[in-house]
Amino acid sequence: MWRVKTHDDHGEFSRLVKRWEEPIRRLCVRMVGDIHRGEDLKQETFLRIFEKRKEYQPTGRFSTFLWRVALNLCYDELRRRHRRREFVCNPIVEEQGDEAVEAAAEVPGPDANTASMEEGELVRQAVLQLPEIYRTVIILRHYHELKLSKIAEVLEIPEGTVNSRMAEALTRLSRMLQPKLRALPETVGTATRKSCETNLLCYESSRT
Numbered sequence: 001m002w003r004v005k006t007h008d009d010h011g012e013f014s015r016l017v018k019r020w021e022e023p024i025r026r027l028c029v030r031m032v033g034d035i036h037r038g039e040d041l042k043q044e045t046f047l048r049i050f051e052k053r054k055e056y057q058p059t060g061r062f063s064t065f066l067w068r069v070a071l072n073l074c075y076d077e078l079r080r081r082h083r084r085r086e087f088v089c090n091p092i093v094e095e096q097g098d099e100a101v102e103a104a105a106e107v108p109g110p111d112a113n114t115a116s117m118e119e120g121e122l123v124r125q126a127v128l129q130l131p132e133i134y135r136t137v138i139i140l141r142h143y144h145e146l147k148l149s150k151i152a153e154v155l156e157i158p159e160g161t162v163n164s165r166m167a168e169a170l171t172r173l174s175r176m177l178q179p180k181l182r183a184l185p186e187t188v189g190t191a192t193r194k195s196c197e198t199n200l201l202c203y204e205s206s207r208t
Contacts, residue, residue: 001062005053016062017046023144024070030139031074032081033128041077045070067146067154071136078132126176134169137162 001016003009024045029038048069056065127138140146140154148166152159 001053001056001065002058004050005056005058008053013050016049020063020066021046024066027067027070027139027144028074030127030143031071031132031135032077033124037077041070041073044073048073061153064150064153067140068156071154075132122177122180123173126173129176130169130172134165134172137165138169138173141166 001012003012004016021042025038025042028041028045029035032038032041045066049066052069056062127135130138136155137151140151141148146154148159148162152162155162
């Protein structure tokens with residue numbers, strides 16, 4: 001990134017894109033719940049990174065700079081949606097459908113466990129219902145496996161705040177998911193249901 005900043009080195013920038021485009025795409029898709037808009041936001045992120053290359057400070061981690069730019073673009077998108085929804089009565093369902101398409105594409109094949117897929121979809125839908133401050137910490141921690149200290153650095157908040165947001169996010173997820181998990185067909189099995197209730201993100205974490 002230093003060479004990109006000082007020499008406008010497109011070759012080095014291409015290396016950065018190749019290294020980071022998939023994690024950033026997944027972040028954007030998870031945040032907005034739309035695979036197509038997530039792809040657009042990924043591209044906007046790297047465009048913004050190149051536009052802001054002169055602002056990059058080598059004293060900090062490039063990954064922190066990158067996560068922050070991507071999240072800010074996601075927040076902008078979510079705010080635009082919120083404004084649009086003020087004039088629309090029906091909730092947007094197409095975007096969650098797109099996310100379900102991506103999730104289906106990520107499973108290992110036709111022999112994948114149907115119950116796990118159903119439970120995983122319940123988790124995805126619940127995460128999308130979280131307010132963005134809680135959704136962000138859940139996604140960064142459980143889908144991208146960032147440490148709490150790293151999340152605090154990216155979000156520019158104290159680590160204790162990250163911890164409290166994580167606890168609140170898990171409480172809200174539990175409140176949303178437990179009734180739905182109990183309503184799953186008996187084919188899911190008591191042990192499987194109990195496992196998912198104990199660790200609400202177990203099925204998602206295994207796919208990241």
